[in-house]
Amino acid sequence: MRSIVFGMPIVSLCFALVVNAQEAVNYPKRRQYQLDRAISKDAKECLDCHRKEHPGLFEDWAASQHAKTNITCIDCHGADKADRDISQGHFEHDKTAIAGVVTPKDCSRCHPDEAKEYARSKHANTLGIVWKIDPWMQQGMNNETERISGCYTCHGSVIEIKNGDIDPKTWPNVGVGRMNPDGSKGSCTSCHTRHRFSLAEARKPEACGQCHLGPDHPQEEIYNESKHGALTSAYRHGYNWDAAPGCWTPGVDYRAPSCAACHMSGSGKVQTTHDVTERISWELQAPLTIRPEEFKPFPAKTNWKTERSKMQDVCRQCHSKRWIESHFLQLDNVVQNYNEEYFKPAKKMLDELYAKKLLTKTPMFDDEFEFEYYELWHYEGRRARMGAAMMAPDYTWWHGFYELKKQLVKLQELREQLIETGRPIRAKNFPGRCTATTPPWRKGGGASHK
Numbered sequence: 001m002r003s004i005v006f007g008m009p010i011v012s013l014c015f016a017l018v019v020n021a022q023e024a025v026n027y028p029k030r031r032q033y034q035l036d037r038a039i040s041k042d043a044k045e046c047l048d049c050h051r052k053e054h055p056g057l058f059e060d061w062a063a064s065q066h067a068k069t070n071i072t073c074i075d076c077h078g079a080d081k082a083d084r085d086i087s088q089g090h091f092e093h094d095k096t097a098i099a100g101v102v103t104p105k106d107c108s109r110c111h112p113d114e115a116k117e118y119a120r121s122k123h124a125n126t127l128g129i130v131w132k133i134d135p136w137m138q139q140g141m142n143n144e145t146e147r148i149s150g151c152y153t154c155h156g157s158v159i160e161i162k163n164g165d166i167d168p169k170t171w172p173n174v175g176v177g178r179m180n181p182d183g184s185k186g187s188c189t190s191c192h193t194r195h196r197f198s199l200a201e202a203r204k205p206e207a208c209g210q211c212h213l214g215p216d217h218p219q220e221e222i223y224n225e226s227k228h229g230a231l232t233s234a235y236r237h238g239y240n241w242d243a244a245p246g247c248w249t250p251g252v253d254y255r256a257p258s259c260a261a262c263h264m265s266g267s268g269k270v271q272t273t274h275d276v277t278e279r280i281s282w283e284l285q286a287p288l289t290i291r292p293e294e295f296k297p298f299p300a301k302t303n304w305k306t307e308r309s310k311m312q313d314v315c316r317q318c319h320s321k322r323w324i325e326s327h328f329l330q331l332d333n334v335v336q337n338y339n340e341e342y343f344k345p346a347k348k349m350l351d352e353l354y355a356k357k358l359l360t361k362t363p364m365f366d367d368e369f370e371f372e373y374y375e376l377w378h379y380e381g382r383r384a385r386m387g388a389a390m391m392a393p394d395y396t397w398w399h400g401f402y403e404l405k406k407q408l409v410k411l412q413e414l415r416e417q418l419i420e421t422g423r424p425i426r427a428k429n430f431p432g433r434c435t436a437t438t439p440p441w442r443k444g445g446g447a448s449h450k
Helices: 010-018 041-053 055-062 073-077 088-094 112-119 126-133 144-155 199-203 205-209 219-225 227-238 259-263 304-315 321-355 368-389 393-421
Strands: 003-006 033-036
Touching: 041 055, 041 073, 126 144, 199 205, 199 259, 205 219, 205 259, 219 227, 219 368, 219 393, 259 304, 304 321, 321 368, 321 393, 368 393
Parallel strands: none
Antiparallel strands: 003 033
């Protein structure tokens, strides 16, 4: 069988043109790929079968970069007969050991740097994070059906294997924080959907908008309102979405950045990363805005000043130094305004009512005051802060600070009412409650979150 050995892939060749040896520290090894001109008998049988049984799946793969380099079903789904997640039904069918769930650990055989970066990101650990901070989970305020169809679809679930097959309660799921049977966390197909695994698709804002939308984190809507979003909407058909990794260049391949361009893609001296925790200098989703390294549920192992400098270097590809510094100064002012004028006064009232036993800490949502307090930071507060960070003034003011003012006034009225009457109105039969307050990974199976 004839084969061709490539000492360095096209991606690395491109990097060699734009970075020097010191800047290439994330690429310490010379990668080698062997691409066979023929494919194995097992691989051919997989393709012949899926071409008939799942033509859409086959055509998607056929249009992928994987297909062009003879990466077939067996290369990604191949498993050892002793693996815990082997598909028993498939093995009984044709004696080929395959895993139904392809994980970041599987992808790391060809994409080691990307898998390592993703593993340390907030994306990969978001299932653990939501269980640490969210009363809906901690106090059983929503039931299993609501979690499976809602929360776990984006945050991920613990994939469980029962009787040699995937438990339907935990699958299908491509949540970014999914916990896999092989111990890995996350799902590459959250952004690079199977079976084309398109780089272009992951670069477009719609990929992020699958989860980052709605009243609590409307990044997609904010982006669409911003100048970046408006320019991308107008000129996106001329963008080179398929440029090689590390070579996607502002002003050459695109006029205005997408989410990935700012938060993940290489730009100028800033290298590409699959750790979305990088380049962030504020935790804008937290109740009280803090630095990422101070976020107790998942403290970033970074320095916010270093990461802000990276983000500013990305901005510098299109903006002046004065413009960039002024933007971040205005963002810092928005953060301080939200913290001091809205969140801290609301939290002070909540703590006072708990101390006077006019509210009960558990369950969280049995009183109107608690609902309104939660929405103040989880809805309006996030919109005000994120709108300022991404240059969407309508979200900063009308969907943000304007609503925060109404919310805080309402909380003040509710506080006075509670103190005057001493009788909170509590929901006795909260809809959709359950008793499950134990994180799913503590029930066995999957990886663990500390």
